[in-house]
Amino acid sequence: MMSAHVDLRNASSATKALSSDQATGSVAIPPMPDYNGRVMAYTVTAAIIVVGVLQQAFAHWLLWLVAGAVVWPHIVYVVTRKTFLSRSPRIRQKMLLVDCVIGGAFVGCTGLVAIPSASVALMLMFSCLIVGGIRQWLIGSCFMAISVLVALAFVGPAASFQSPLLTSLCAIVSTGLYICMTAYYSHQQARALMLAKTQIQNQREQSIALSHKLSKYLSPQVWQSIFTGERDVRLETQRKKLAVFFSDIKGFTELSEEMEPEALTELLNHYFNEMSEVALKYGGTIDKFVGDSIMVFFGDPTSRGQREDAFACVSMAIEMRKHMKIMRQKWRSQGIKTPLEIRMGISTGYTTVGNFGAENRMDYTIIGKEVNLASRLESLAQPGEILISYETFSLIKDRIMCRDKGEITVKGFGKPVPIYEVVDFRRDMGPNRSFLEHEHSGFAMYLDSDKVTERERQVILQALEDAAERLRTGEDVPESETGKLG
Structure with missing residues (x-):
């Protein structure tokens, strides 16, 4: 009657590019379980109908809904994947609202028998929260409530809102099974998405490292204009x-x-x-x-x-x-x-x-x-x-x-x-x-006064005074001090 999974279609294009081809070493993301989830939901709903009719909790004419529950998931699959509607924006959310209408009509047709009705409503609300969040949950709740009221207007409430024990157990177990399986699919896809993000990050780091290596063969301005997309190659x-x-x-x-x-x-x-x-x-x-x-x-x-x-x-x-x-x-x-x-x-x-x-x-x-x-x-x-x-x-x-x-x-x-x-x-x-230079045999001086700090200035002045004194007296200047002057 409904399906749920983590929506990956809004993920980045890099994530979409990851395929299940093991030869490329990419992360395999499990197939989206719209179809599987909807088949499971309508199957457990059909089981609840059959058990409820056998225990006389529901009217016998509801057995006709079993055929619809078996066929409907396949119809939705063909409509959403094989026709022009596959290009429709938010098609999953829209089909889930149709499921809410169908589910609400079923709840109304049962006369609001407590546990089966709560089970179906729980599956619908769980699916809405996973697929579309709070907004989808609120809209789906409104659609389901309206559908319930319309169905009750034609059928009327049940004589008793309590269901037989076997019907209640079937509803609870079926709902629990659906929720567990849907949660498992969601966990697998979330895990696959995390692995995909990790792989993308690794590939990004490798690409950055490679680009820096390639940048050594290009001028920085040209390299930057290429890697920022400003210039086409x-x-x-x-x-x-x-x-x-x-x-x-x-x-x-x-x-x-x-x-x-x-x-x-x-x-x-x-x-x-x-x-x-x-x-x-x-x-x-x-x-x-x-x-x-x-x-x-x-x-x-x-x-x-x-x-x-x-x-x-x-x-x-x-x-x-x-x-x-x-x-x-x-x-x-x-x-x-x-x-x-x-x-x-x-x-x-x-x-x-x-x-x-x-x-x-x-x-x-x-x-x-x-x-x-x-x-x-x-x-x-x-x-x-x-x-x-x-x-x-x-x-x-x-x-x-x-x-x-x-x-x-x-x-x-x-x-x-x-x-x-x-x-x-x-x-x-x-x-x-600011720049002075003198170069002779045995003497070299290069001075850029703009780059000399105050502390260095005193050291240089002392070295120059020592050199000047020795030049005046005709003494040889030690090699260590000529090095300072150069």
Whole structure:
């Protein structure tokens, strides 16, 4: 007469995707017992009718309801699963209300015989609570009450509301059996749902771990835009105005001939790691590493505007140049005598950016004449020099001091291209500059006053005073103290 189970159809799509295929290792969820539960409910109701009629607790004509109780569950199954009603929203709740009407009519037709009527009502209310909660229970109770009153209006109440002992026992046992079986199904599905959630959580954690591994092969901005759904992974490009940066190490070829491959690899990876942190600090998209060269661009996938993108790119280059001096001193202390210098080129203009390649193997990169110009500027730069195009200069000249370097001829450009050398931030020029550096044979000093704490300031001053005193008297400065100065 009714059915009950935990509603899984509103679960997440990931839970729905779990099947009973053991080959995939997924959690098997028991089939939804609408049909089984309804067959059981109507079967026990038919048993109550038969026993009640045999003991003369019910009228003999109620035996006709037994046939309906046997056929009705199959009709409901066909209607709700094999017809257009299967797509109807909340079809289970609606059919349960029909069961409440049928159950109420049966209770009214029995004349409200106490225990059988209470048993049927209990099964209906139990099903409503499990399937639809309090709301379904209230609506089902109303439908059943109305149906009971209508049936009583035609049949009238029974001569006695008490039922024979066997009829009462049959009703109680049948109801208890139905409730126990329904509860068992609900427990099994709740358990399966918990296992499914656990498996989904495990798969989610594995996916996160895998995505973090894959992120090492992509720039963080590109990786984030893909995994957040902002960007589709397909072959597509667009035209955008970007600031493009190239750099390489002057003297690296000579160094590669002197060092063992393992030591050279360690040095190069250390260099790339340090420079990558600087690039990410300023929001650059790291395109690729080629040999000892680095390619970075600003303005995609995210942009702060052309002026800010260009300023961030040049600021990154200045900090890389400063950081290279510190790294060079560290390498010298490790026995690397070849002076390694970084040279850089920056160009700003429209490029084609996006996914290039094949459907099964693509690369997120940029192409265009501005890319060629940045690469050309990098190859023309002297060690420690940053060359920029006129477009870049026009965007950053109010905050960064630059020096005119004349014009060059570049393939793909019809006219000579004016270029400029980056000197430093205007705020750091003159007596107010925060970064000082001196490097000679036997002496190296790199000072960034903005990063020095008050406690460190006193220690540095004392070390400088000791060094100055020894230089005046011509004494050798101990190695431990030159290390402090570097």
